[in-house]
Amino acid sequence: MQHRPVLDANDIDQMLNAAAKEAQENGWGVSIAVVDEGGHLLAFRRLPGATPSSAQIAIDKARSAALTRRPTRFFADMLAAGELGTSSLRDVIPMGGGLPVLQGSYALGGIAASGVKSEFDVLIATAGLAALNLE
Structure with a gap:
């Protein structure tokens, strides 16, 4: 039987609190989600x-x-480059601000922010992800 890492309650709280702190320090009214x-x-x-x-x-x-194990900015960049099929991919959001939570070859989940310019949403999500100190 294989054992895989998962996000626990402490991890989730750390991510959410760090992301919220980044947003609040900058005066950004955003929504933050962890999945x-x-x-x-x-x-x-x-x-x-x-x-x-x-x-x-x-x-x-x-x-x-x-689900894609990719930052949502990846799909925004594809769309901007003229890859129009990107807009029809199911469950893919082609705008910055969503990051996968990865530990080695394992996908643990995702974190995202929404409410300000996408580059600021990315900063908020990055702060949340950084709270985990994943390798």
Whole structure:
């Protein structure tokens, strides 16, 4: 039987808190989502000032990153390069702000932020991911 790493409650809290801290320090009202490797929601936080639409977008970005094991920016770049088929891929969100949570060859889940420019959403998600100190 194989054993694989998974995100536990402490990991999830660390990610969510670090991402929220990054957003709050910059005055960004965003939504932040953490999902497991199957794209199922584990944790969510909507900060003051975040738009209602940012909630579902954050969840969708996190899910996209977890399922594809790629940052959502990868698909935004493909679309910008004229790869129009990218827009029709199921469960793929072609905008920055979603990152996969990977440990070695294992996908543990995804984290994403939504509510400000995508490059700032990426900074927020990166802060959350960095809290885990994954190798």
